[in-house]
Amino acid sequence: MLPATITPLAASGSFLITPNVGLMIWTIVVFLISLSILRKWVFPLIGEALDKRAKTIEGDIDAAAQLRTDADKLLAEYRERLHEARGQADEIVQRARSTAQSHEAEAREQAQALIAEGKARAEREIAEATRRALAELRSEVAMLTVMAAEKVTRKSLDESDQRRLVEEALGELDFSALSAGGQGHPANN
Amino acid sequence: MSAVATAPPAGVSTPTQGAPKPAAPNQGTPKQGMSKGKKVFLSVLAAWIGGIVVFVILFGIKPHKAPDVVSGVFSPTNEFKLDTWFKLGPVAFNKGVLYLLITVAITIGLMTYIARRLKQRPGRLQVAVEMFYNFTRGMSRENLDEDMQRKYFPLIATIFVFILVSNLIGYIPLPVDSGETFKLFGASIPSFQIYAADTNVAFPLILALGVFILFTYEGVRHHGPFGYIKSLMPGGIKGPIVGLIFPIEILSNFLRLISLTVRLWANLLAGHMLIAFMGGELGVLVGDQYVQWALLPFGVGIYLFEAVLIAGLQAFIFAILTAIYLGGAVESH
Numbered sequence: 083m084l085p086a087t088i089t090p091l092a093a094s095g096s097f098l099i100t101p102n103v104g105l106m107i108w109t110i111v112v113f114l115i116s117l118s119i120l121r122k123w124v125f126p127l128i129g130e131a132l133d134k135r136a137k138t139i140e141g142d143i144d145a146a147a148q149l150r151t152d153a154d155k156l157l158a159e160y161r162e163r164l165h166e167a168r169g170q171a172d173e174i175v176q177r178a179r180s181t182a183q184s185h186e187a188e189a190r191e192q193a194q195a196l197i198a199e200g201k202a203r204a205e206r207e208i209a210e211a212t213r214r215a216l217a218e219l220r221s222e223v224a225m226l227t228v229m230a231a232e233k234v235t236r237k238s239l240d241e242s243d244q245r246r247l248v249e250e251a252l253g254e255l256d257f258s259a260l261s262a263g264g265q266g267h268p269a270n271n
Numbered sequence: 272m273s274a275v276a277t278a279p280p281a282g283v284s285t286p287t288q289g290a291p292k293p294a295a296p297n298q299g300t301p302k303q304g305m306s307k308g309k310k311v312f313l314s315v316l317a318a319w320i321g322g323i324v325v326f327v328i329l330f331g332i333k334p335h336k337a338p339d340v341v342s343g344v345f346s347p348t349n350e351f352k353l354d355t356w357f358k359l360g361p362v363a364f365n366k367g368v369l370y371l372l373i374t375v376a377i378t379i380g381l382m383t384y385i386a387r388r389l390k391q392r393p394g395r396l397q398v399a400v401e402m403f404y405n406f407t408r409g410m411s412r413e414n415l416d417e418d419m420q421r422k423y424f425p426l427i428a429t430i431f432v433f434i435l436v437s438n439l440i441g442y443i444p445l446p447v448d449s450g451e452t453f454k455l456f457g458a459s460i461p462s463f464q465i466y467a468a469d470t471n472v473a474f475p476l477i478l479a480l481g482v483f484i485l486f487t488y489e490g491v492r493h494h495g496p497f498g499y500i501k502s503l504m505p506g507g508i509k510g511p512i513v514g515l516i517f518p519i520e521i522l523s524n525f526l527r528l529i530s531l532t533v534r535l536w537a538n539l540l541a542g543h544m545l546i547a548f549m550g551g552e553l554g555v556l557v558g559d560q561y562v563q564w565a566l567l568p569f570g571v572g573i574y575l576f577e578a579v580l581i582a583g584l585q586a587f588i589f590a591i592l593t594a595i596y597l598g599g600a601v602e603s604h
Contacts, residue, residue: 104363
């Protein structure tokens with residue numbers, strides 16, 4: 083086809099469209115040399131390097147994905163631990179609060195007991211002191227009564243008279259006013 | 272525009288100050304000065320127009336044709352003529368051969384240099400070569416099966432890089448125009464010109480012929496001689512129309528050889544001729560000096576267009592058509 087197309091034009095002397103046979107041979111020779119060298123020594127090296135890099139990148143991506151998974155796992159673990167620690171801290175605070183409250187209640191109870199005990203002891207001591215005072219007062223009154231009766235009668239009284247007089251005098255006296263604070267009637271003691 | 276124009280109307284007070292807002296001096300005014308690009312463009316335009324005027328003043332608009340043009344000795348196509356420089360036995364050397372040798376030296380030198388110094392962290396040149404490799408491998412994968420790809424990827428990649436380098440060096444002016452010489456220190460030096468081996472039809476023709484033989488061989492090997500001829504027919508065509516379609520398909524198969532050849536050759540030849548014409552030859556032919564100056568920017572524009580786009584595009588088209596033809600030869604309709 084082609085030579086038939088070209089021949090008349092070539093015959094007209096137009097070198098532009100006449101294939102230069104020498105150049106054709108040169109072209110095919112240098113092209114085949116290029117092809118054989120590139121195929122043998124260049125393309126395999128480039129292909130190998132690109133494949134190697136692709137594998138490295140793949141490996142890096144896998145490693146990065148693994149790292150990411152590990153990091154996520156670690157993060158979840160830390161979060162869990164943090165959650166646990168917060169729970170523990172809350173529990174400790176709660177426990178401390180309840181302990182403090184129980185200690186406070188205990189201390190209050192102890193203080194109240196101590197107060198009550200002190201109060202009871204004081205009351206007992208007051209009552210004892212009152213009783214002793216009343217007894218002393220009674221003996222004083224009795225002695226005074228006897229002395230008064232002896233002076234009035236100008237005679238000594240015997241023991242039965244003295245007892246009777248004391249009894250009468252004491253019976254007439256009201257000691258209730260002395261036992262203030264509801265400590266019971268002294269006459270009853 | 273002035274400050275008065277942009278000031279708020281009298282009596283309009285701002286809520287905070289209760290006084291008229293002072294006008295910003297530059298607010299609303301058009302941007303002063305031109306961008307750097309616009310300045311450069313206008314300067315070049317002015318130089319171009321000024322140059323035309325100067326040439327017209329100096330030489331007038333009357334043609335001053337050179338004697339060689341008048342006598343018909345000078346022809347712009349002469350620079351594509353392959354004059355034999357010397358012979359070694361039956362082997363003739365000319366500028367086409369020189370360009371082929373430069374092409375093969377750069378192709379092998381560059382690719383081997385990169386391949387021997389491949390680094391894990393590539394430099395710019397290595398990135399470019401790797402991009403080319405991946406691009407060509409992708410092109411092969413899309414059109415060829417695994418076996419064919421392993422077999423023909425080196426061929427497709429070599430075609431691509433070989434034509435690309437050949438095209439690109441075709442835009443570097445070299446002293447190869449033996450038809451026009453100049454004297455330097457007494458020696459006759461060929462004039463500088465831009466030339467590419469594939470502006471001669473021999474270059475693309477032999478490559479296209481090789482591709483044609485290869486895909487025909489693969490088709491015959493895969494389908495058998497009659498099977499291959501049958502496979503050229505589109506599927507689903509039956510009846511008397513087969514007699515009409517079949518010769519067309521056979522013809523179109525052979526036309527691949529011509530289209531593959533002419534596409535590369537004509538693009539490169541036309542591109543180089545356009546650059547030469549616009550770069551001054553048209554001015555020489557018509558004999559008007561100002562025409563040379565007037566067309567120079569177009570020459571530069573076409574040069575850039577050819578070097579940046581056409582050189583790579585034509586190499587790519589030749590390579591991908593090779594892959595398509597090879598892939599198509601072994602697949603059934």
